[in-house]
Amino acid sequence: MNRQFEAWLRSGETNLLSLRLERESYIFLRLPKRPGFDYLFAQRQYRGDGALRADDFEYAGIYNAADGLVYDADYALIHAEGLDDTLAERSKGxxxxxxxxxxxxxxxxxxxxxxxxxxxxxxxxxxxxxxxxxxxxxxxxxxxxxxxxxxxxxxxxxxxxxxxxxxxxxxxxxxxxxxxxxxxxxxxxxxxxxxxxxxxxxxxxxxxxxxxxxxxxxxxDAENPVHTVRRIMEAVAFTDAKTVTVTIHKDGQDFTFKTEASVLRRDCTNTYGTWYIVAADRREFERRFGRSAEYAPGEIVRITYARKVLYEAEN
Known part of the structure; x- marks a missing residue:
């Protein structure tokens, strides 16, 4: 907390405080609200440091004499450089x-x-x-x-x-x-x-x-696809790969393609969409299986990255 500001708060004095900071100047006044608590009001200026008759004093916060801290400070006060870096911690929110x-x-x-x-x-x-x-x-x-x-x-x-x-x-x-x-x-x-x-x-x-x-x-239920999805998610979770190579067995044929790894790191619910497959492989996927086709977790045979097998379907 700014030393001049802190000294004025702790003094309990009711006179105005004129405080020049790095980017702006403030004039503070305090009004007792109840024993131990003062409401603070301020005029903020970016040029000069005297009071201006056309400017209002706006609510700035609550001073708690018991601990010497300001609570519920307004936005401008929280972001006033060199005043008190801890004000945001004591916002009303x-x-x-x-x-x-x-x-x-x-x-x-x-x-x-x-x-x-x-x-x-x-x-x-x-x-x-x-x-x-x-x-x-x-x-x-x-x-x-x-x-x-x-x-x-x-x-x-x-x-x-x-x-x-x-x-x-x-x-x-x-x-x-x-x-x-x-x-x-x-x-x-x-x-x-x-x-x-x-x-x-x-x-x-x-x-x-x-x-x-x-x-x-x-x-x-060992046959529930959720267990396959979990194994796939775990296999891809700890690699920094952006794309991986996936081999599926679908409609009696094997097909290998590249897809974004992110789609395999989350729950697919039922099937994986083809949107994340690289363009050339997506076109071949659609030619083989149809434009609206997707692939299920149970159809994934293998997932590899940089020649390393990340996942292989259980027999």
């Missing part, structure tokens, strides 16, 4: 993120991964039951696939709290700055006491049950 993280951690600690610690043991409202059914039908299968492809298990996707804080008001922001931990604890208690949030937390456990069931089905 970052403070909101910190509150969200702290409250979620408190709630998750109270739940401790055990649904028996919740205040309810079953879902009764229609909206939550519908959300659970929709998750079972549509999201659980795709989420289980993502776990398989990522080399993860349902244990890696345990309970998580979904607390979302309200936007700051004049009072709540100051209350938080006065006692961040106490404020987070009060928010966690308020969240816990809400029946809707209790249902939301139980829903998270029940959704995890559905995910685990789908994962088990996929993991035990």
């Amino acid at each position: 970052n403070l909101l993120k910190r509150l969200k993280q702290d409250v979620r951690a408190l709630v998750e600690r109270r739940v401790a991964g055990d649904r028996g610690n919740l205040a309810i043991c079953e879902l009764t409202d229609a909206r939550s039951l519908e959300r659970l059914e929709q998750y079972r039908k549509y999201r659980a299968p795709s989420a289980a696939r993502e776990l398989i492809l990522g080399g993860l298990t349902p244990e890696d996707a345990g309970f998580s709290c979904h607390y979302r804080p309200d936007q700051w008001t004049e009072d709540t922001l100051l209350d938080y700055l006065a006692d961040p931990l106490g404020y987070a604890e009060r928010e966690a208690a308020r969240f816990w006491a809400n029946d809707g949030h209790q249902a939301e937390m139980l829903l998270d456990f029940l959704a995890h049950d559905a995910l685990a069931a789908e994962y088990e089905k996929l993991a035990e």
Whole structure:
């Protein structure tokens, strides 16, 4: 923090501060908001350093006397060279993120991964039951696939709290700055006491049950193409190749072509498109198999790069 600026803040003086920085000049004034907190206002100038009658003093931030820091600084102040390089860390957006993280951690600690610690043991409202059914039908299968492809298990996707804080008001922001931990604890208690949030937390456990069931089905189905896709992704993931050579067996014939490696590093869902095949090979692919044809993971026989075999289909 600029020493002159810091000294003025800590002094508690109500006189104006004229501060010349490398690229601009500021005139600051402070107004007490509540004990321990001052609102800062500033006039910014790029020429000269005196007050201008036609310019307004604009809100610049909140000074917290307890720690000597400025919070919720405006954009210009954050980017004022030579003033305080740490201002961005204490923006109101970052403070909101910190509150969200702290409250979620408190709630998750109270739940401790055990649904028996919740205040309810079953879902009764229609909206939550519908959300659970929709998750079972549509999201659980795709989420289980993502776990398989990522080399993860349902244990890696345990309970998580979904607390979302309200936007700051004049009072709540100051209350938080006065006692961040106490404020987070009060928010966690308020969240816990809400029946809707209790249902939301139980829903998270029940959704995890559905995910685990789908994962088990996929993991035990050795013939499911997802396992082939995973092996292909893993084989290409750790090479810096931009293009690789792929050999497929399709419609009773072998065909070798070059394609961008990036398409093989991600989930194809069902088949790989031909858009990423180099132009000459793509034309030959279309001549052999048709313009709308694609190739499936199970049709890939071999993938090579610089004469090195990256992947070979299992017999």
